[in-house]
Amino acid sequence: MNIDTCRFCPVRLQGVCGDLPTPEITLAPAPVQVMAAGQDLFSQGEPCRQVFMILDGWVCLYELLEDGRRQILHFALPGDIVGFRPDSRSSPFGAQALSQVCLCPISRSRLVEAAQANAGLAFRLACMLYDDGAEAYERLTSIGRKTALERVATLLLELFYRLRRRVPLSRGETLQIPLTQTHIADAVGLTAVHVNRMLGLLRQKGVIEYGNGVFRILAPSRLFEIAGADAQVMAGRPAEPMSRHLHSSSSCIQAGPLSH
Amino acid sequence: MNIDTCRFCPVRLQGVCGDLPTPEITLAPAPVQVMAAGQDLFSQGEPCRQVFMILDGWVCLYELLEDGRRQILHFALPGDIVGFRPDSRSSPFGAQALSQVCLCPISRSRLVEAAQANAGLAFRLACMLYDDGAEAYERLTSIGRKTALERVATLLLELFYRLRRRVPLSRGETLQIPLTQTHIADAVGLTAVHVNRMLGLLRQKGVIEYGNGVFRILAPSRLFEIAGADAQVMAGRPAEPMSRHLHSSSSCIQAGPLSH
DNA sequence: CGCGGGTTTGACGCTGATCAAAAACGGTGG
DNA sequence: CCACCGTTTTTGATCAGCGTCAAACCCGCG
Numbered sequence: 001m002n003i004d005t006c007r008f009c010p011v012r013l014q015g016v017c018g019d020l021p022t023p024e025i026t027l028a029p030a031p032v033q034v035m036a037a038g039q040d041l042f043s044q045g046e047p048c049r050q051v052f053m054i055l056d057g058w059v060c061l062y063e064l065l066e067d068g069r070r071q072i073l074h075f076a077l078p079g080d081i082v083g084f085r086p087d088s089r090s091s092p093f094g095a096q097a098l099s100q101v102c103l104c105p106i107s108r109s110r111l112v113e114a115a116q117a118n119a120g121l122a123f124r125l126a127c128m129l130y131d132d133g134a135e136a137y138e139r140l141t142s143i144g145r146k147t148a149l150e151r152v153a154t155l156l157l158e159l160f161y162r163l164r165r166r167v168p169l170s171r172g173e174t175l176q177i178p179l180t181q182t183h184i185a186d187a188v189g190l191t192a193v194h195v196n197r198m199l200g201l202l203r204q205k206g207v208i209e210y211g212n213g214v215f216r217i218l219a220p221s222r223l224f225e226i227a228g229a230d231a232q233v234m235a236g237r238p239a240e241p242m243s244r245h246l247h248s249s250s251s252c253i254q255a256g257p258l259s260h
Numbered sequence: 261m262n263i264d265t266c267r268f269c270p271v272r273l274q275g276v277c278g279d280l281p282t283p284e285i286t287l288a289p290a291p292v293q294v295m296a297a298g299q300d301l302f303s304q305g306e307p308c309r310q311v312f313m314i315l316d317g318w319v320c321l322y323e324l325l326e327d328g329r330r331q332i333l334h335f336a337l338p339g340d341i342v343g344f345r346p347d348s349r350s351s352p353f354g355a356q357a358l359s360q361v362c363l364c365p366i367s368r369s370r371l372v373e374a375a376q377a378n379a380g381l382a383f384r385l386a387c388m389l390y391d392d393g394a395e396a397y398e399r400l401t402s403i404g405r406k407t408a409l410e411r412v413a414t415l416l417l418e419l420f421y422r423l424r425r426r427v428p429l430s431r432g433e434t435l436q437i438p439l440t441q442t443h444i445a446d447a448v449g450l451t452a453v454h455v456n457r458m459l460g461l462l463r464q465k466g467v468i469e470y471g472n473g474v475f476r477i478l479a480p481s482r483l484f485e486i487a488g489a490d491a492q493v494m495a496g497r498p499a500e501p502m503s504r505h506l507h508s509s510s511s512c513i514q515a516g517p518l519s520h
Numbered sequence: 521c522g523c524g525g526g527t528t529t530g531a532c533g534c535t536g537a538t539c540a541a542a543a544a545c546g547g548t549g550g
Numbered sequence: 551c552c553a554c555c556g557t558t559t560t561t562g563a564t565c566a567g568c569g570t571c572a573a574a575c576c577c578g579c580g
Contacts, residue, residue, distance in 0.1 A: 061397075063397065063398075063400075063401040065401070065405060065406070065488055066488070069405040069406075070405070071400055071401035071404045071405045073397045073400055073401070074397075084390070085390070086383075086386070086387045086390055092394065092397070092398070093397060112383075115379065115382075115383050115386065116379055116380065116383050117379055118379055119375065119376055119377055119378055119379040119381075119382050120376065121379075122375075122379050122382035122383040122385075122386055123346075123372075123375050123376050123382040123385075123386075125382075125383075125386045126346070126375065126382055126383075126385045126386040126389055127346045129386055129389040129390050129393055130344070130345070130346055130389050132393050133389055133392050133393040133396055134352065136393055136396035136397060136400060137321075137323065137333045137334075137352070137353060137396060138323075138352070139400060140323075140331055140333055140396060140399060140400060140403065141323040141325070141331035141333070143400065143403050143404045143449065144331045144403045144446075144448070144449030145325060145329040145330070145331045145449060146325070146329075186404075188404070189403065189404030189405060228325055228326070
């Protein structure tokens with residue numbers, strides 16, 4: 001069952017498993033798991049024994065303050081793992097499904113053991129963690145130093161490029177994003193009302209179109225300018241983040257079309 | 261020379277090198293390097309072939325926007341490494357010495373090779389990257405969702421605890437911090453003027469004292485309350501971050517008991 | 521003694537928050 | 551197909567937190 005699951009894993013080479021020989025893939029003893037949108041994979045402060053690899057759908061990591069203020073830390077896409085910790089203490093943040101998601105649960109302790117024994121695996125893990133950190137840094141300068149309009153534009157571009165890396169967008173520049181404006185607000189440190197105004201402004205400028213969870217980028221170059229020049233970094237990136245470049249997977253991965 | 265340097269390395273077990281047997285430490289072919297405050301270890305957009313392990317002093321990572329806005333991403337202390345990337349592309353941020361620093365330069369490619377061959381090393385690297393990411397997440401919620409006063413208090417507490425983990429503070433709660441208020445501002449996403457007002461407020465409330473780069477925390481518990489409850493996470497942490505727990509260094513560093 | 525960087529304080533303005541309410545949408549059951 | 555409902559989006563009016571501008575002050579240093 002596991003072996004079979006792994007053999008057909010849609011994100012096999014993108015994820016931590018990488019090119020582990022099939023018989024060695026004992027990372028995932030539990031069967032694939034499906035969760036509905038809105039469910040928590042794990043909650044803030046929970047012990048968190050499972051690491052989840054996302055096979056399909058979107059997940060966000062978030063942190064809550066006592067009075068209910070929420071910060072979204074990261075949007076995780078298929079191929080990403082969430083919930084990894086080197087130790088077994090409780091997680092300082094929670095993880096919530098933004099759409100229906102399909103997950104491959106991995107025992108944390110098992111993954112840690114395997115990583116301590118297998119340099120390739122540990123290094124892939126390090127690369128994924130590096131990517132997460134680099135993304136967090138980008139978001140930090142966005143939230144810390146950019147205006148509301150710039151922040152919203154930056155987030156759209158970030159999602160745009162991250163999605164594009166996985167799925168070559170076919171017609172035009174359309175993003176299927178399962179986010180409400182409140183999600184966007186919590187990710188960029190604004191209120192939903194103000195995010196709405198900024199989106200309206202972008203729409204009015206003819207830079208984007210949206211409705212129904214579908215965003216269409218009409219003028220990527222203008223979005224670029226608006227987002228601030230450091231966003232050029234994103235465009236400079238290769239089609240896949242570096243963690244994907246490390247193993248031999250030359251070209252095998254084609255994620256199917258997103259269809260939430 | 262190298263071997264000797266390593267044998268007396270002040271952060272030997274804290275850093276990536278960990279318990280690599282002494283003869284294997286070929287990570288650091290270059291001699292220890294000293295830089296003056298204000299110098300860049302490497303600049304934003306630079307290729308960055310060196311990874312630096314900090315032996316002494318403070319370094320900050322920062323990102324500049326075109327118009328000069330700056331975001332400080334991370335304060336690196338002795339034992340931390342800065343400049344690691346899995347690939348050889350240019351760094352999206354720069355690193356600057358905040359005080360005179362003493363560095364151990366490590367060849368990036370060599371480190372990567374070594375990590376790909378040595379699971380223990382790779383895993384230690386992963387843990388350090390995890391710690392950095394976790395810290396970035398904390399800063400994200402601070403900047404994204406907290407008020408000015410809370411942000412400043414949060415940063416002070418963070419530095420306080422991080423320093424304390426390394427050096428058990430002896431008398432009272434004094435922090436020797438080589439930061440200007442502008443640095444603090446760039447780290448928490450405010451202006452220097454407003455940071456000043458917040459520090460003044462904390463001083464006036466009798467929570468802290470400062471002057472001349474020395475901060476004294478008079479009422480840690482009140483700083484806690486002000487910083488927002490999620491800061492409790494910090495107190496809950498053990499004396500050392502998890503990456504320090506992984507190798508056999510059982511007990512060298514003891515932070516004193518918390519006394520709020 | 522004068523210079524330059526850092527700190528401190530005040531006055532004022534703007535970006536983005538807050539409050540409120542209407543409109544649009546999607547799903548559900550009749 | 552339509553009425554109903556909760557959620558999300560949209561828009562307006564007002565407010566306040568923080569930024570901006572400016573000047574004074576402080577201190578170490580040449």
